[in-house]
Amino acid sequence: MSTRTTVTMRGALMAGLLLSLSTSVMALDNVKFMIGANPGGGFDQTGRGLGKAMVEAGTAKSVQYENKGGAGGTIGLAQFVNASKGDANSMIVTGAVMIGAIVQNKPPVTLANATPIARLFYEYNVFVVPAASPLKSMADVVAQLKKDPGSVKWGGGSRGSVDHIAVAMIAKESGVDPGKINYVPFQGGGEASAAILGSHVTVGTSGFSEMQQFIKSGKMRALAVTSGTRLPGESVPTLKEQSINVEIGNWRGVYGAPGITADQRKALTDAVVAATKQKSWTDSLAGNDWFAALLTGDDFAKFVDAEHKRIEDSMKAVGLVK
Amino acid sequence: MTTKIWQVSISCFILALALVFGLGVSGLPTDAGYAGISSRFVPILITVFLAVVGALLLWQSLTGGFRHFFDDTANVRADLRGVIWVSAGILLMALLISYIGFVLSAAVLFVCTARGFGSRALLRDLAIGVALVLPVYWLFGQVLAVSLPKLFNQWL
Amino acid sequence: MTETFGLLLSGFATALQPINLMWAFIGCALGTAIGVLPGIGPALTVAMLLPVTAKIDPASALIMFCGVYYGAMFGGSTTSILMNTPGESASIMTALEGNCMARNGRAGSALATAAIGSFVAGTLATILLTFVAPFVADFGLKFGPAEFFALMVLAFVTVSSVLGASMLRGMVSLALGLALGLVGQDKIEGVARYTAGVPELVDGIEFVLVAVGLFAVGEALYSVLYDSKTAPPTQNKLSSMQMTRDDWKRSWPAWLRGTAIGFPFGSMPAGGAEIPTFLSYSTERKLSQSKADFSSAGGKGAIEGVAGPEAANNACATGALVPLLTLGIPTSATAAILIGAFQNYNLQPGPLLFQTSGDLVWGLIASLYVGNVMLLVLNLPMAGIWAKLLNLPKAQLYAGILVFASIGVYGMRQSALDLLFMYMIGVIGVIMRRFDFPVAPVIIGMILGPMSEVHLRRALSISQGDWSAFLTQPIAATLLILSALVLFVPMFLRRRGIRLGEDD
Structure with missing residues (x-):
């Protein structure tokens, strides 16, 4: 009994000391991350990278991860919402992919059941052709698309992914019916890059970091990136520069548990924001060609609603959602 | 239960499975895109395959039982x-x-x-x-x- | 050539440093231990070990990861042979003959041919990787959806080799597998098929679950139902621990053929290790002089049916490093995670890697030779010890098998519901065993079905609905002609009264 009192008192002292040292954030106890994907993918890297940065920033004493892959992260989301009600130390990694899966599969549990915390970063797509392709710019691609939409075979990730939606938006902006695009879905960046390198598809698209090395080594030619302005240190023009008014990225962020109080939400948000200032986090952003795009609070909630609508509209246009 | 009832039941199970998969086809989209075959194409093939093997199996079970089948458990008491x-x-x-x-x-x-x-x-x-x-x-x-x-x- | 030798030698200088030898050993041992658990593959293990990249230097970490990768392949074959529980899809073929041999008192030989075959195939494949990687990788890129679909057709026509005593019942099993493979999201259109609104089914039925249910649980339930009072599975107590002269004679060519099938498959930019193991098994079955030994013919287990697929599996694993290192393209889940490991060191596998970090790559390649030797040294003496496990009393042996099967299935995604599914599939497995339906075609159907559909629809999308595309592209056409030969030549010969072997 006496030992326990001592420990508690020491804990209180420590907390007080920490409070006085860092006035902004108090360390959360064991923070739990739900990752709606198997280890190794983008969701996983995001969650683990952020968790590590939170420990380094001292805003979390320890972190735990749970991987529950499947159905674009919505299986993990359902479990998260059910199991962590009111748990102020739980977070789930989310992003454009999960929104796409929610629009497409209409699961009973959606992000509306959880608490928005923060958007973290954007990852942009690049459009590439094999080095030997006669197509030199997006204008060439669009010209061929207008002439014979079926002859432009677009290779990218699964249907409903950011890759697919970007293609649909390009078609729409160029005055071509998005329902008429010849989109060939591949699983994972590896399969898609092989199909592009082997000239089995006309144009390919994937995250910039995945294609970067092929562009550098001259095996592929980059035609456009999907960001608003050119990526730092890269010379690839944007779609907008080529008068295609499309800007789209694959963003990722975190949500908290349902039913947490406003104070708990603020504490969690502050802890995440402090972690994004850590060197390990900025390093992993730079290493993956992720572009920091921090957005918190109600602005983030509004952003997610807008994304939901945008993705739903694009999916309707290509006939993925009725 | 005798072997024959079992064999007929198994055959009927396969046929029932074919029925379930066949009925499920109607809920799938018909949009074939540029490929010319839709999400229904392969399920239809597999349904037909199931139905054919199921029917043959039923025929075998009704006409003297499964062929090339030696029942090595016939005299063993099941535990x-x-x-x-x-x-x-x-x-x-x-x-x-x-x-x-x-x-x-x-x-x-x-x-x-x-x-x-x-x-x-x-x-x-x-x-x-x-x-x-x-x-x-x-x-x-x-x-x-x-x-x-x-x-x-x-x-x- | 001489340049390559020089680089390889400097690679050995890296790989043979005591610290790196230690990491290779840890990787191999860990990989073997994890490979034993069904459902927990090398991909998950490497993913979970990724954090060590923060602590140890790149060469050591990658050497350890490759050890895990290789070791897991080994562990998978051990459980297949001893417990009839394939830990991963690539060891299903091994289970067919290997377990049959084990039941007939030849577990030692089966384990030995698997271990030596893996060593031979791994080493030969590494030699190929060292000297011809860039050419192989470029050739692999010629394979697009049309070519892959033609390969699937070839795999389908050779499937008859696993159909067992009755062609019809084999076909029923195959149809069942194909139907199970339909469940889940259609990979082209993205629509959910036959999921009955259950979100867990959107990604399809995990085939490790089905394999474990049909093989291990079905086996245990069948055994308790019909022969719980008889002797343990090793009928012959004098289980031979070593390969006989005849075993060697039959294993050698199978190892070489397995390597020749596995390596190119691994180097192709889409694939997986299942198809080369199917093809190797069918090849061995077709070429074997003693077809009556094969389990599906009611025999006592044919050693070439273990030697070939095991060699193919390992050669395929090494082959997968070709596109990974030369092009930066992952062809398996493990390779994708290895790319993540490279990226943690700010290295990008691909065409530039040999120039930017040559020492590392050559150190890695050299460590593959070392890892192969290490696995052989680790596993060959173990074969005898493992084989003795089969002399355990039946009660504890089957209890152990079920415990391993269950914790593997549970560990996959920590779902108690999966255990119930496993049990139900096990009950189906009992009925299939009772009425002599072969179980392997179920798994083959589950794997081949969805893959063929994806490639077929991609290929037709690219050709805009033109089916002649399969015949106008030389590689695809060649493969289809080969399939037609495999299918029709034996039929034709039989009609003319010429038999290629026993009647099957």
Whole structure:
């Protein structure tokens, strides 16, 4: 009994000391991350990278991860919402992919059941052709698309992914019916890059970091990136520069548990924001060609609603959602 | 139940499966895109395949039974009590794992299975079961960082 | 050539440093231990070990990861042979003959041919990787959806080799597998098929679950139902621990053929290790002088049916490093995670890697030779010890098998519901065993079905609905002609009264 009192008192002292040292954030106890994907993918890297940065920033004493892959992260989301009600130390990694899966599969549990915390970063797509392709710019691609939409075979990730939606938006902006695009879905960046390198598809698209090395080594030619302005240190023009008014990225962020109080939400948000200032986090952003795009609070909630609508509209246009 | 009833039932099961998959086709989109074949194409092929093999199997079972089939269990008395023990082991593990933890529920499975196969040394089996699971538990927890259900502390 | 030798030698200088030898050993041992658990593959293990990249230097970490990768392949074959529980899809073929041999008192030989075959195939494949990687990788890129679909057709026509005593019942099993493979999201259109609104089914039925249910649980339930009172599976107590002269004679060509099938498959930019193991098994079955030994013919287990697929599996694993290192393209889940490991060191596998970090790559390649030797040294003496496991009393043996099967299935995604599914599939497995339906075609159907559909629809999308595309592209056409030969030549010969072997 006496030992326990001592420990508690020491804990209180420590907390007080920490409070006085860092006035902004108090360390959360064991923070739990739900990752709606198997280890190794983008969701996983995001969650683990952020968790590590939170420990380094001292805003979390320890972190735990749970991987529950499947159905674009919505299986993990359902479990998260059910199991962590009111748990102020739980977070789930989310992003454009999960929104796409929610629009497409209409699961009973959606992000509306959880608490928005923060958007973290954007990852942009690049459009590439094999080095030997006669197509030199997006204008060439669009010209061929207008002439014979079926002859432009677009290779990218699964249907409903950011890759697919970007293609649909390009078609729409160029005055071509998005329902008429010849989109060939591949699983994972590896399969898609092989199909592009082997000239089995006309144009390919994937995250910039995945294609970067092929562009550098001259095996592929980059035609456009999907960001608003050119990526730092890269010379690839944007779609907008080529008068295609499309800007789209694959963003990722975190949500908290349902039913947490406003104070708990603020504490969690502050802890995440402090972690994004850590060197390990900025390093992993730079290493993956992720572009920091921090957005918190109600602005983030509004952003997610807008994304939901945008993705739903694009999916309707290509006939993925009725 | 005689072999013939079993064989007819199995054939009917395959035909029923074909029916279920065939009915499911109607809910799939017909949009074929540039490929010219839609999400229905392969399910239809497989449904037809199931129906054909199911029908042939039914025909065989009604006309003298499965061909090239030697019933090597015809004269063996089935040990239903053993099956119940083994089944109970698996079902208990599924049922209890969230409550009594990974190690103990796996040990329960070990004990029940061993009992089903005629082992009577309950305590020894329990000890072997726990000894078998602990290293795996350690591997999951320490190396794979997968957290498994536990009963009360980090070792159980 | 001489340049390559020089680089390889400097690679050995890296790989043979004591510290790196230690990491290779840890990787191999860990990989073997994890491979034993069904459902927990090398991909998950490497993923979970990724954090060590923060602590140890790149060469050591990658050497350890490759050890895990190789070791897991080994562990999978051990459980297949001893417990009839394939830990991963690539060891299903091994289970067919290997377990049959084990039941007939030849577990030692089966384990030995698997271990030596893996060593031979791994080493030969590494030699190929060292000297011809860039050419192989470029050739692999010629394979697009049309070519892959033609390969699937070839795999389908050779499937007859696993159909067992009755062609019809084999076909029923295959149809069942194909139907199970339909469940889940259609990978082209993205629509959910036959999921009955259950979100867990959107990604399809995990085939490790089905394999474990049909093989291990079905086996245990069948055994308790019909022969719980008889002797343990090793009928012959004098289980031979070593390969006989005849075993060697039959294994050698199978190892070489397995390597020749596995390596190119691994180097192709889409694939997986299942198809080369199927093809190797069918090849061995077709070429074997002693077809009556094969389990599906009611024999006592044919050693070439273990030697070939095991060699193919390992050669395929090494082959997968070709596109990974030369092009930066992952062809398996493990390779994708290895790319993640490279990226943690700010290295990008691909065409530039040999120039930017040559020492590392050559150190890695050299460590593959070392890892192969290490696995052989680790596993060959173990074969005898493992084989003795089969002399355990039946009660404890089957209890152990079920415990391993259950914790593997549970560990996959920590779902108690999966245990119930496993049990139900096990019950189906008992009925299939009772009425002599082969179980392997179920798994083959589950794997081949969805893959063929994806490639077929991609290929037709690219050709805009023109089916002649399969015949106008030389590689695809060649493969289809080969399939037609495999299918029709034996039929034709039989009609003319010429038999290629026993009647099957």
